[in-house]
Amino acid sequence: MENCDVIVTLGALAQTTRLDVFRLLVRNEPNGVAAGEISRILAVPPNTMSTHLGILSRAGLIHSKRYSRSIVYRADLKRFREMTLFLVADCCGGNPETCASVIADLIPCCPTKEEANV
Template sequence: MLSALGHDGRLAIFRLLVKAGPQGVAAGQIARTLDVLPNSLSANLNILAHAGLIASRREGRSIIYSADYGAMSGLLGFLMEDCCNGAPEICSPLTAVLARVEGCGPACAPKSPA
């Protein structure tokens, strides 16, 4: 997953998909938005999907891609536990980040642009 995200284009794709929400975005629209060739995009979508970071579903002629929240959460959890185990200086600021985004919790509105 880290190497999949360690690529400007793929990170941009993933960010776009996360911001788009669970409904996802069609491949063609991703290509237009990010101004990349459809075949390059397809290859990168494949890499992200193979890493488990995104999912896809067909809808008519389009194929809709969406971020896999669980996977990203798992990745962050792995990094945090792997890091915090012995390094509270890493996690401490993260509680502040979580507090700032504040919408994070079982009882929050799905979309509240800060």
């Protein structure tokens, strides 16, 4: 990922409604949420929501799939991961002990299958 890619991605998230949309979609992975439902949940008019969804989509943070008359949106967690890794790639000047707490906080809230079996 390059600087300009990260700037576009962060810029897409630098607005309240778009940040709320992205967080809603992350919470609803892997099923996604229909565009109309996103609009209803966040109380945003459909035409305004369409603009926000377009910006997030062009930034690569979400993608959509049509199912009959509905368009279901999902967060692109791979893209989000790439951006996050880009931001922390040079964390603490190569001193992993200094970055340990940052890395620990980045561990997802959902345990892997191996962690759940412990």
